[in-house]
Amino acid sequence: MTVPAEGFPAAASRELRNRQLRRNLGQATSTIRAKRANVVAEVPDWEQLRAAGSAIKADVMANLDSYLLQFEQALTAAGATVHWARDGAEACAIVAQVARAHGVSEVVKVKSLTTDEIALNESLGREGIHALETDFAELILQLDGDWSSHILVPAIHRNRTEIRNLFRRTIAPEIDSDDPAVLAEAARRYLRERFLSAEVGVSGANFGVAETGTLCVVESEGNGRMCTTLPPVLVSILGIEKLVPSFTDLEVFLQLLPRSSTGERMNPYTSLWTGVSDGDGPQELHVVLLDNGRTRVLRDEVGRQALHCIRCSACLNVCPVYSRTGGHAYGSVYPGPIGAILTPQLIGIENAPTLPFASSLCGACYDACPVKIDIPRVLLHLREQAVEAVDKPAERLAMGAAAWVFRRSDRMRLVQRLMRVLQRPLVRDGRIRRLPRPLSAWTRTRDLRPVAESSFVERNGSGAARR
Amino acid sequence: MKIGLFATCVADTMFPEAATATATILRRLGHQVVVPREQTCCGQMHMNSGYRRSAAPLAERFVATYGAFDAVVSPSSSCVGAIRQLYPELLGIDHPVLERTMELSEFLVHRLGVEDVGATYPHRVTYHPTCHSLRVTRIGDAPLRLLRNVRRLELVELPDAQECCGFGGTFSIKNSETSSAMLADKCDAIESTGAGICTAVDGSCLLQIGGGLSRRGGDTRAVHLAEILASR
Structure with missing residues (x-):
């Protein structure tokens, strides 16, 4: 996974100018926000569920080494083949190898962020294998050469008229309506035959149960279940952090996830499978356990809570930054608040130094997170690392000077007096309308209140004058 | 109650009338309000911008200035939040004054139980x-x-x-x-x-x-x- 070098502010500036995008996003996020708020409010023990989800994940991270081995053992006993992949390249090579062994030129895919993270489709493409996205939204993006802008609703930035026009150009020339049911039917007809003829399916997993070796995929459309049950061969790729200790732990997450993600009490399809069973479903199951930076994240005691994420996207939907810039501004497979803390940790802070600053620290993400990831806390932690990794001499100088001034009150009073003099030519009608760079970033859209004629402490302070 | 007023750098510099009003309200309720001249800034800007260590002397300064007051009141919930939430880790200790530091409305309603301060504002x-x-x-x-x-x-x-x-x-x-x-x-x-x-x-x-x-x-x-x- 790589992130464009331009950084968040430049990308956001471009995305913010797209009025259609802002309308689509504003409408979509406020609809999901309201749905989520309603179904969360009706659960009396929601806070306890959040606490339980957080505690289970903390336990998994603390004991990941033993849970992983237990998971491997259970899977092997159930007839699956377990592969360990250090990085994306290794994981992609394993999938390609399985596909080649069965002589296929196409695999059908369940929507999976993990496979996006390792750019599986592109990698298979280079080997002459087409990876067909079967999730409705992912299919839309694949047909248009576009990419996901939301964890759960990848095509949230597109509206149905755009989709109708796309389908007309690609899979359904005859289509003349932008009615969602008509669009869905066109995709269904296109996909159905591919499901029936596919020899290899590829999936991610929402959860892996260490105790039993069970994999779990949660979805809305049923296309995922087609991929995990129809082809005789299935490859499931999951990040090593996706484990839960026991089957009963799913009880907590299967309540938290649908309510937080789609705002539903229960998602339409929950698929669970444990190894292979004779005459039912895939007869060959490969499970790829992916590290790709995760063990490095695990080493950071503050940052590791990012690995607790269950990819519900509640933090995106409540984020005032995301809901205005959209996901592409983050330049990462994982956008929004969770992306701002996960991506820099997975690929190294020096490769995504602007992401931790893509937040006003409003805290809405923390309150919405079903597993209580303290995103603002991790953002501050990563900002510290970013400042160390990428030197900005002017900023460092300004911050150092400010700290030096604030260390003594007489210095602060002196600077206040100095500012009063310096601002004189800038103040008109009691406000400042224009400032020099870099503060012009403020006055482009906002007036500034001038420094007051006398400071409060100057007039009212008591005690030692110096220090 | 002997209350230390923490104006914050923003209010002291740009909204002195908000700090003055805070003192007025508290005095009307019969409290002794002290404005320590040593006060400067809580250091939130540094902590939020990746320069956490630069804020450590400011945190120490805050505790030294306000440690002895029965309560510290400020016209800024953001600075109070930084003090209560981020200072314990920054200082390495959870000084009791941090918990006694409150934003004005929180102090009035939650600490004093006052919901009517006798104000009139025809707007x-x-x-x-x-x-x-x-x-x-x-x-x-x-x-x-x-x-x-x-x-x-x-x-x-x-x-x-x-x-x-x-x-x-x-x-x-x-x-x-x-x-x-x-x-x-x-x-x-x-x-x-x-x-x-x-x-x-x-x-x-x-x-x-x-x-x-x-x-x-x-x-x-x-x-x-x-x-x-x-x-x-």
């Missing part, structure tokens, strides 16, 4: 609950309780009130375009209420909202809650 007012007052210090509806008891004040509800105004400290400069997009929506919401005054408990957010409203050229102004509560 149509809308209230913006700032992010850190909602989600860090969690003062709840304390400001609204106080506003509902102000004579002749017409309180109107702000649509999408809990949405951030886009300030975010250095975010407003580093990501000024995103910040401005958030501010534009906030100003639209404020203007849609027809209120002449938008109030809040944080000088920094009022700097952003007031700056936006002023640039748009309408009649709506941003006024700190303390000033409303001190009006007679």
